[in-house]
Amino acid sequence: MTVRMLLNEDEIPRQWYNLAADLPTPLQPPLGPDGNPVTPEMLAPVFPMNLVEQEVSRERWIDIPEEVLDLLYRWRPSPLHRAKYLEAVLDTPARIYYKNESLSPAGSHKPNTAVAQAWYNKQFGVKKLATETGAGQWGSALAFACSLLGLECKVFMVRISFDQKPFRKIMMETWGANCIASPSDQTQAGREILAKHPHTPGSLGIAISEAVEAAVTDPAGETRYSLGSVLNHVVLHQTITGLESKKQLEKFGEKKVDVVIGCAGGGSNFAGLAFPFVLDKINGAEIDIIPVEPFSCPTLTAAPFVYDHGDTAKMTPLLPMFSLGHDFIPPPIHAGGLRYHGMSPLVSQTVVEGLCAPRAIHQIECYESAVLFARTEGIIIAPETSHAVAAAIQEAKKAKEEGKEKVIIFNLSGHGLMDLTGYQKYFDEELFDYALPEEDLQRSLKALEGLPKPSLAKTGRW
Amino acid sequence: MTVRMLLNEDEIPRQWYNLAADLPTPLQPPLGPDGNPVTPEMLAPVFPMNLVEQEVSRERWIDIPEEVLDLLYRWRPSPLHRAKYLEAVLDTPARIYYKNESLSPAGSHKPNTAVAQAWYNKQFGVKKLATETGAGQWGSALAFACSLLGLECKVFMVRISFDQKPFRKIMMETWGANCIASPSDQTQAGREILAKHPHTPGSLGIAISEAVEAAVTDPAGETRYSLGSVLNHVVLHQTITGLESKKQLEKFGEKKVDVVIGCAGGGSNFAGLAFPFVLDKINGAEIDIIPVEPFSCPTLTAAPFVYDHGDTAKMTPLLPMFSLGHDFIPPPIHAGGLRYHGMSPLVSQTVVEGLCAPRAIHQIECYESAVLFARTEGIIIAPETSHAVAAAIQEAKKAKEEGKEKVIIFNLSGHGLMDLTGYQKYFDEELFDYALPEEDLQRSLKALEGLPKPSLAKTGRW
Numbered sequence: 001m002t003v004r005m006l007l008n009e010d011e012i013p014r015q016w017y018n019l020a021a022d023l024p025t026p027l028q029p030p031l032g033p034d035g036n037p038v039t040p041e042m043l044a045p046v047f048p049m050n051l052v053e054q055e056v057s058r059e060r061w062i063d064i065p066e067e068v069l070d071l072l073y074r075w076r077p078s079p080l081h082r083a084k085y086l087e088a089v090l091d092t093p094a095r096i097y098y099k100n101e102s103l104s105p106a107g108s109h110k111p112n113t114a115v116a117q118a119w120y121n122k123q124f125g126v127k128k129l130a131t132e133t134g135a136g137q138w139g140s141a142l143a144f145a146c147s148l149l150g151l152e153c154k155v156f157m158v159r160i161s162f163d164q165k166p167f168r169k170i171m172m173e174t175w176g177a178n179c180i181a182s183p184s185d186q187t188q189a190g191r192e193i194l195a196k197h198p199h200t201p202g203s204l205g206i207a208i209s210e211a212v213e214a215a216v217t218d219p220a221g222e223t224r225y226s227l228g229s230v231l232n233h234v235v236l237h238q239t240i241t242g243l244e245s246k247k248q249l250e251k252f253g254e255k256k257v258d259v260v261i262g263c264a265g266g267g268s269n270f271a272g273l274a275f276p277f278v279l280d281k282i283n284g285a286e287i288d289i290i291p292v293e294p295f296s297c298p299t300l301t302a303a304p305f306v307y308d309h310g311d312t313a314k315m316t317p318l319l320p321m322f323s324l325g326h327d328f329i330p331p332p333i334h335a336g337g338l339r340y341h342g343m344s345p346l347v348s349q350t351v352v353e354g355l356c357a358p359r360a361i362h363q364i365e366c367y368e369s370a371v372l373f374a375r376t377e378g379i380i381i382a383p384e385t386s387h388a389v390a391a392a393i394q395e396a397k398k399a400k401e402e403g404k405e406k407v408i409i410f411n412l413s414g415h416g417l418m419d420l421t422g423y424q425k426y427f428d429e430e431l432f433d434y435a436l437p438e439e440d441l442q443r444s445l446k447a448l449e450g451l452p453k454p455s456l457a458k459t460g461r462w
Numbered sequence: 463m464t465v466r467m468l469l470n471e472d473e474i475p476r477q478w479y480n481l482a483a484d485l486p487t488p489l490q491p492p493l494g495p496d497g498n499p500v501t502p503e504m505l506a507p508v509f510p511m512n513l514v515e516q517e518v519s520r521e522r523w524i525d526i527p528e529e530v531l532d533l534l535y536r537w538r539p540s541p542l543h544r545a546k547y548l549e550a551v552l553d554t555p556a557r558i559y560y561k562n563e564s565l566s567p568a569g570s571h572k573p574n575t576a577v578a579q580a581w582y583n584k585q586f587g588v589k590k591l592a593t594e595t596g597a598g599q600w601g602s603a604l605a606f607a608c609s610l611l612g613l614e615c616k617v618f619m620v621r622i623s624f625d626q627k628p629f630r631k632i633m634m635e636t637w638g639a640n641c642i643a644s645p646s647d648q649t650q651a652g653r654e655i656l657a658k659h660p661h662t663p664g665s666l667g668i669a670i671s672e673a674v675e676a677a678v679t680d681p682a683g684e685t686r687y688s689l690g691s692v693l694n695h696v697v698l699h700q701t702i703t704g705l706e707s708k709k710q711l712e713k714f715g716e717k718k719v720d721v722v723i724g725c726a727g728g729g730s731n732f733a734g735l736a737f738p739f740v741l742d743k744i745n746g747a748e749i750d751i752i753p754v755e756p757f758s759c760p761t762l763t764a765a766p767f768v769y770d771h772g773d774t775a776k777m778t779p780l781l782p783m784f785s786l787g788h789d790f791i792p793p794p795i796h797a798g799g800l801r802y803h804g805m806s807p808l809v810s811q812t813v814v815e816g817l818c819a820p821r822a823i824h825q826i827e828c829y830e831s832a833v834l835f836a837r838t839e840g841i842i843i844a845p846e847t848s849h850a851v852a853a854a855i856q857e858a859k860k861a862k863e864e865g866k867e868k869v870i871i872f873n874l875s876g877h878g879l880m881d882l883t884g885y886q887k888y889f890d891e892e893l894f895d896y897a898l899p900e901e902d903l904q905r906s907l908k909a910l911e912g913l914p915k916p917s918l919a920k921t922g923r924w
Contacts, residue, residue: 003535006468073465074543074840081536085610103565105840107879147837148547170882173889174836374636375609378536378567417569417879420632427635 005248007077013243021060024459030317048124054233071115080248085376094399097409108414110141113237118145127222128152130214132207135336136168138228143177156182159202182207205312229266238272261410263387264291267344269413292387296434297330300358320454321348325444331434334422335383362433367426382414467710469539475705483522486921492779510586516695533577542710547838556861559871570876572603575699580607589684590614592676594669597798598630600690605639618644621664644669667774691728700734723872725849726753729806731875754849758896759792762820782916783810787906793896796884797845824895829888844876
């Protein structure tokens with residue numbers, strides 16, 4: 001029985017899908033510090049205008065440039081697997097499929113947007129990209145992409161991860177990037193923090209501030225900033241995974257999909273798989289679409305839909321999204337890529353609309369699921385991905401209870417070979433489940449006071 | 463332009479190729495301690511009889527069981543890539559191809575034989591496999607395979623690697639294997655060493671002794687030993703890579719191959735790619751076939767063709783092979799998988815026959831090549847694989863000098879994400895090139911005194 005469906009180069013999708021064209025209620029604009037909408041020109045020092053145009057585009061289908069396809073062909077189309085060994089152990093009538101994004105050279109879905117962003121920047125004459133990275137997945141992917149395109153790349157890596165995960169830094173350097181611990185003495189923002197807190201472990205918020213500063217203060221004007229999730233153009237680039245998956249499901253003989261699942265930190269791997277199915281749902285299909293997040297960082301399941309900054313230092317515009325507050329510091333779970341206070345505005349809007357039904361899962365259940373997956377399907381997944389697997393297992397069990405032959409698909413967003421410590425702690429019974437006390441949430445939401453409020457308009461059709 | 467050629471499930475080779483059927487002079491038998499040929503029955507406590515039959519088979523084509531194919535389909539057929547970005551930087555008229563074996567769940571070619579061995583053992587009623595591992599590639603692969611087949615797996619990992627590479631151990635445990643540092647107190651061999659040398663860093667020789675002992679002393683008789691390279695049946699299972707590659711080269715439109723390259727430690731990844739081309743050479747094709755080894759462990763390029771033990775403790779039969787002597791301790795290069803004193807008897811015989819032309823390359827040139835490969839083709843390769851890449855680059859430069867449009871293919875045997883320390887040392891200029899002083903070689907070859915000598919018969923046709 002076929003367990004792995006491939007596509008040839010000539011079957012790759014040649015356009016990205018832009019959900020912003022089809023949202024029942026239009027996406028609300030990002031706002032500046034004065035409460036007025038941010039104009040494309042205001043973003044010009046940060047991003048190249050060709051990507052800013054994508055960010056604000058309402059076109060449904062956006063052509064993937066031939067040269068970007070050439071870059072993607074190195075590892076795409078990626079396989080869609082049938083999880084028949086997991087199904088057998090669960091004794092479920094459900095058929096479970098997973099899109100395997102772990103086979104990219106950087107080991108995750110991140111290069112899908114990294115190579116596109118690097119290409120658009122290069123087209124625009126940019127010579128150097130600056131970015132931040134937490135656990136290192138995004139920094140590795142952008143280093144890889146810049147290497148292929150001959151761009152310089154500077155990655156500000158959160159100090160504690162820089163010290164704890166030296167191998168990620170080596171990956172980036174092997175691809176020619178310059179990876180430095182943040183806070184650093186290379187930016188005003190970094191120097192100020194270091195003066196006050198010389199031994200700080202750093203934070204994603206500080207690293208974003210340094211990367212944006214490095215971009216906008218380049219005296220030659222040849223540097224821009226690059227972000228690995230959250231924004232519309234990033235999510236757009238990821239839709240290739242969902243579009244490929246639809247072709248592959250068809251080749252598997254599936255006519256209907258019942259459940260679509262992805263883990264959600266900033267939202268891009270979830271959106272990449274899910275948005276082409278969200279379009280089907282808008283057009284009348286019955287599909288359960290589930291972004292999965294950690295119980296300890298419950299952005300979509302416990303936080304309000306608000307206008308908030310994307311970073312702790314409040315350097316970014318205000319985005320309409322679910323947010324735990326830009327001061328929120330999530331507990332130290334191993335899924336570093338899901339430890340984010342906000343969420344992609346596009347994903348947020350699908351939740352407001354009722355098109356998606358988010359779910360939060362505890363860390364230990366995620367690791368239980370990851371170990372079962374490794375011992376059935378054979379792949380050791382990233383801690384982030386384990387949230388998607390845990391939800392898929394929940395859905396497969398539900399299908400068994402209901403006696404229904406459901407079709408479930410999830411995004412296997414990355415392998416876990418660079419993040420094995422969490423598995424060790426799981427085996428040693430040293431992992432914890434963290435819940436977020438209501439009073440802590442309320443305290444963190446105080447950071448939102450005085451900020452504008454987005455409209456909660458929704459069609460109510462789902 | 464197509465840079466990655468896939469094959470569908472129905473295009474997978476359904477038979478392995480056994481070069482022993484076509485060698486111009488027959489393979490000489492392994493010998494026991496008494497100097498007499500080892501009989502299949504003598505191997506019964508160590509290996510299951512179905513694998514012993516493969517080990518001694520002279521059939522040219524051996525069917526791959528359907529159930530083994532089902533296991534391989536999880537990641538096979540693997541892609542064949544055209545290295546057009548590397549070609550461009552080298553400005554070579556050569557067309558360079560690489561078989562990408564780094565995409566298996568364990569990250570290398572090793573699972574090709576691990577799943578086959580685990581399956582044959584299970585068929586034979588074996589419940590548990592014991593093996594040794596140095597750097598951890600083979601232990602991980604066998605843990606993966608045993609997990610898929612529901613076999614118990616015990617891996618004796620050389621103490622120094624066990625301590626230096628904790629992530630490999632976590633991989634094995636995630637797949638349910640029991641990984642213990644060797645020497646251990648679980649075997650007589652281990653206890654004796656520990657009594658004498660309580661702080662020994664261990665060695666592959668000791669670990670083999672412990673694994674074989676664990677197999678043959680199981681009171682229930684349900685344990686067997688498994689080896690990841692060197693032996694005929696292991697090499698046989700790897701030929702699927704060369705057979706797939708031939709189909710893929712044809713799809714790329716190539717009618718002729720000029721150069722075939724693989725790194726060689728025990729010889730299995732080299733042989734897997736090369737042996738189907740060796741058959742072409744026996745049948746008259748002009749092909750340069752190059753096993754590549756470290757300059758510091760020059761088995762094929764500097765050692766004699768002898769009868770020697772496969773392990774330091776002299777527990778294995780005597781094999782007819784090139785050997786630096788079973789006492790030889792290679793310098794601490796990063797390509798742990800190539801630090802072996804001997805070589806597959808089949809590979810050795812192709813060298814005796816002049817069918818293959820081995821080459822030794824220094825460590826620093828290998829890392830230079832690996833970094834160039836990462837920054838052109840985008841894949842961070844294992845230190846072992848860097849030897850194949852270095853030779854491919856040498857050959858591409860030679861083709862440029864000669865002005866010839868050669869077709870070069872090499873085996874990308876594994877990714878380097880679990881072995882990044884060597885890259886860091888390369889960037890920090892802390893790597894060394896090690897040559898083997900003639901007097902050290904002569905000292906190590908003393909271990910061969912008194913052992914029987916193999917025939918050096920060769921047809922001299924190549």
